[in-house]
Amino acid sequence: MEKLMRDFFLFLSTNRMMTRFAKKYGSSFGASRFVAGETIDDAVKVIKELNGKGLAVTIDYLGEFVDNEKEANEMADQTIEAINAIGREKLNSQLSLKLTSMGLDISENLVRENMRRILKEAEENQVFVTIDMENYSRCQKTLDIFKKLRIESENIGTVIQSYLYRSEQDILDLNNYSASLRLVKGAYKESSEVAFPNKADVDKNLKKIIEMHLQNGNYTAIASHDDAIIEHTKKYVKENNIPNSQFEFQMLYGIRPERQIELAEEGYTIRVYVPYGTDWYGYFMRRIAERPANAAFILKGIFKK
Numbered sequence: 001m002e003k004l005m006r007d008f009f010l011f012l013s014t015n016r017m018m019t020r021f022a023k024k025y026g027s028s029f030g031a032s033r034f035v036a037g038e039t040i041d042d043a044v045k046v047i048k049e050l051n052g053k054g055l056a057v058t059i060d061y062l063g064e065f066v067d068n069e070k071e072a073n074e075m076a077d078q079t080i081e082a083i084n085a086i087g088r089e090k091l092n093s094q095l096s097l098k099l100t101s102m103g104l105d106i107s108e109n110l111v112r113e114n115m116r117r118i119l120k121e122a123e124e125n126q127v128f129v130t131i132d133m134e135n136y137s138r139c140q141k142t143l144d145i146f147k148k149l150r151i152e153s154e155n156i157g158t159v160i161q162s163y164l165y166r167s168e169q170d171i172l173d174l175n176n177y178s179a180s181l182r183l184v185k186g187a188y189k190e191s192s193e194v195a196f197p198n199k200a201d202v203d204k205n206l207k208k209i210i211e212m213h214l215q216n217g218n219y220t221a222i223a224s225h226d227d228a229i230i231e232h233t234k235k236y237v238k239e240n241n242i243p244n245s246q247f248e249f250q251m252l253y254g255i256r257p258e259r260q261i262e263l264a265e266e267g268y269t270i271r272v273y274v275p276y277g278t279d280w281y282g283y284f285m286r287r288i289a290e291r292p293a294n295a296a297f298i299l300k301g302i303f304k305k
């Protein structure tokens with residue numbers, strides 16, 4: 001039943017008509033538990049609160065399914081606005097983005113041009129940029145672009161998903177770039193031809209790639225709400241004398257907020273992923289797919305209106 005619900009919400013997350021509808025009619029239906037608001041000012045307010053609690057942030061201007069150049073350029077402009085806000089307000093925040101929102105599905109030239117503009121601004125404001133990983137069909141293209149940008153900039157990292165069979169090979173390859181990586185289980189619906197169908201294998205592989213990347217001496221962000229993964233990492237770094245400065249934990253805004261504070265109080269760097277903007281639908285549906293109980297927030301949102 002749980003798998004059926006997960007597949008259903010992941011199916012909904014890719015529906016373009018629903019995406020456009022949701023964008024037009026605002027962030028209602030309970031999405032505000034996971035999304036900081038619609039504007040950069042809303043996001044800045046949330047970041048200040050989180051920073052005040054000892055939590056670092058990575059901010060994401062939400063956007064998916066960008067299929068024309070004008071929209072991709074606007075997404076890049078908004079992203080630059082976010083970087084400037086981080087610099088101006090002296091926030092403890094990095095930035096995350098999706099290459100499809102910068103034009104990945106349109107042309108490589110467009111996405112590289114937009115990324116260069118963003119990285120120039122990021123360097124001036126000393127803001128680290130992480131390229132989120134999207135579905136499998138975009139994985140190779142995303143890594144190819146990441147590698148080219150990494151040669152030009154120190155200020156960029158990306159994400160590896162442990163549900164993909166290829167992830168171990170990618171960790172080995174990206175070691176040649178001393179890549180700063182966020183390691184996750186993976187949030188999209190993938191076929192068993194490319195991804196482990198069983199959760200136990202995904203979890204086991206996440207532990208494995210965390211160990212590999214740490215052992216290679218690279219900066220590692222462990223992005224998971226799973227206590228088993230967090231405790232495994234704590235034990236591994238202790239046993240292998242890996243300093244706290246070589247890794248951090250990351251969680252999503254609105255998920256396990258008390259645990260986030262506990263980890264910060266234990267002396268770990270913990271970074272909260274804070275999305276904002278009107279294009280919240282796909283992001284929100286993936287969060288429900290991870291935990292169908294979150295659907296209750298939609299109903300609450302409807303009745304509150």
Ligand code: FDA
Binds near residue numbers: 159184251288
């Ligand atoms: P898992 O799903 O096994 O959950 C463990 C426990 O965490 C659950 O039992 C529950 O208690 C809690 N939990 C998990 N999800 C929850 C939710 N939605 N609501 C409430 N509780 C929840 N993926 C991707 O494909 N590309 C990317 O770029 C990113 N980026 C990213 C950044 C950050 C900071 C995080 C934390 C995650 C991502 N992800 C991602 C998502 C990731 O791939 C994965 O889908 C989710 O983190 C859920 O997996 P967990 O590791 O948390 O464990």
